[in-house]
Amino acid sequence: MMKNKKDVYQAALRLLNYKSQSEYEITYKLKNRGYTNEEINKTIEKLKKLNYINDEKLSIELFNYYKNQNILSNKMIHQKLKQKGLYINLDLSETEELNAAKKIVNLKFKISNLYKNNPDKLIIFLARKGFSQKIIYKLNLKKQSD
Structure with a gap:
């Protein structure tokens, strides 16, 4: 069953309303809800243009959040980011x-x-x-x- 573009966009907005998420996370969740790759890709592009999805910014925010918790190793921080489809070129001292x-x-x-x-x-x-x-x-x- 093909769902319309507005449905995909609204579903993505609902996911982002809950918390900031990476492109990978949004794509994964929308696929699980039965949306097509074409619908998802168009929605992702629109969300990126509106700056609702910004993986670079999210990577930095999460890195700093985990760093400030002060209970994770550098390797563990990067593993947590990788699970969200994020990569960053920063390391703990x-x-x-x-x-x-x-x-x-x-x-x-x-x-x-x-x-x-x-x-x-x-x-x-x-x-x-x-x-x-x-x-x-x-x-x-x-x-x-x-």
């Missing part, structure tokens, strides 16, 4: 990433003695969260647990 790792360690120590008494578990946890060996090494976790 080593200091910012180290501070995020320290914050996670402090949170884990508050929650459970499991990590305090077993630094290897914490090291594995941080590695799974995308922190590099260099950052993990700088935390000096083996010494903290003694």
Whole structure:
């Protein structure tokens, strides 16, 4: 069943009314609702012209949001952006990433003695969260647990 252009545009606006979304996210959701590629592409172009979809701006906003949360590694931030179809040429500084790792360690120590008494578990946890060996090494976790 072919839906009309106005329906596609209205559906896209409803999605954007909820929150800013990437071109990839809007396209994916409209496809799942049964709209054709042609209808979706025309709608996306219109939304881009009106600046309702701006992946570059959204990438920067989300990068800064995740950076300010101060609990994600650089790798994890880029993974979250990639899931939304976004890419950015920015990275956390080593200091910012180290501070995020320290914050996670402090949170884990508050929650459970499991990590305090077993630094290897914490090291594995941080590695799974995308922190590099260099950052993990700088935390000096083996010494903290003694």
